[in-house]
Amino acid sequence: MTTLAPRVVDPHLLADLQRLGAPDVSACVSCGNCTAICPLADNDGTFPRRLVRYGVVGLREELLSSKELWTCYHCAKCSESCPQQADPGAYMAAARRYAVASYDPTGVARVLALSPVASLLTLLVLAAGFASILSVGHGPASHARLDLFGFVPDATIHWTGIAVMVIVFLVALLGLGSMVRAVARREGVHGRELVTGRRGWAHGLRAAYDAALVESLGQRRYREDCSEGAPEPWYRRRWIAHALTMWGFLGLLAATILDYALALLGVRATGTPEPVWYPVRLLGTLAGIAMLIGVSTLILNRARRVTTSVTHSEPGDWLLLSLLWLVGASGLGTEIALYVGGGPAWGYGVFVAHVTLALELLILVPFMKFAHVLYRPLALFFHSLARAAAVR
DSSP, rough: OOOOOOOOTTTTHHHHHHHOOOOOOGOOOOOOOHHOOOOTTTTTTTTTHHHHHHHHHHHHHHHHHHHHHOOOOOHHHHHHHTTTTTHHHHHHHHHHHHHHHOOTTTTHHHHHOOOOHHHHHHHHHHHHHHHHHHTTTOOOOSSSSOHHHHHHHHHHHHHHHHHHHHHHHHHHHHHHHHHHHHHHHTTTTTHHHSSSSHHHHHHHHHHHHHIIIIIEEEIIHHHHOOSSSSOOGGGGGHHHHHHHHHHHHHHHHHHHHHHHHHHHTTTOTTTTTOOOOOOHHHHHHHHHHHHHHHHHHHHHHHHHSGGGGGGGHHHHHHHHHHHHHHHHHHHHHHHHHHHHSSHHHHHHHHHHHHHHHHHHHHTGGGGEEEEEEEHHHHHHHHHHHHHHHHHH
């Protein structure tokens, strides 16, 4: 006979969620309208109302171990159909903020989520710190041509970037470990089963393919199931703006890594003047433009409150969008300065601002809304495993 582990109730869970922007979902009567209309519910007759009940009852561990928490794209159809106006879509968004803060072992994510003042001070301190590091050993500003890496040594940027990447990797690894252990335990998934035998490898690789390529990069369910309802111009559709932002960010990251790799291999020194159609430079330029377009669309949609999903915004939403936009705009400004001729003095300032902002954005990934780029693919991996098991 199997003995069920007792459930631990956290009486403060709903209050904690409300401090992070959740509505008062105690009005929910579990009527099931949200489940009936949710395009992601599949054959699960309890999603998303089950997660709402977790918050009301105080089942913290059950909430944090739910893969469905991250498969929701906040289309807000559930909120529009709720007869009690409990706004389950906004609740799910707040629950994800709560999860990011809970998985983070440092406590930084919780502080940033709860205090806009702390977020602003953190940005200012990081900006001052990174700018100080970049100023160490900087050279003269040449006006014959824009010599960016003569002004700020490429070694300074590279080693600072590596240090930031190590910090992000370690913090993210701890958070992801907490999330994976909780979800795997709930789903009954054992790692050994996925690396044992041909069948185990096949299931694991198929789930990884679905999660990383089909859903995360291809955004299949986002495109097919989470439409806005009323016909929208293609350039205002949420999934396109989201895709441009994500692909643009990944393209910029790839261009940066490739540029560094070419320097390490001795193929091309960092900062070597190249035409705009040089492959790595072209990748970075196109990726930056794509991200800037995507983020600008998201900002305008949120400012205009064009859909129910963006009717309410938390400071963290604006923080992420603002950082992404500034990184893209300063990067594009640096590219323009490189090709206008001569060495415009403003180009050096824009370049330093771009590097500083990029480092800030990178080091804050595990602590703010951007953390869903880490947690969502893993949740989709478990979702794919569960769907395949149901079919079998």
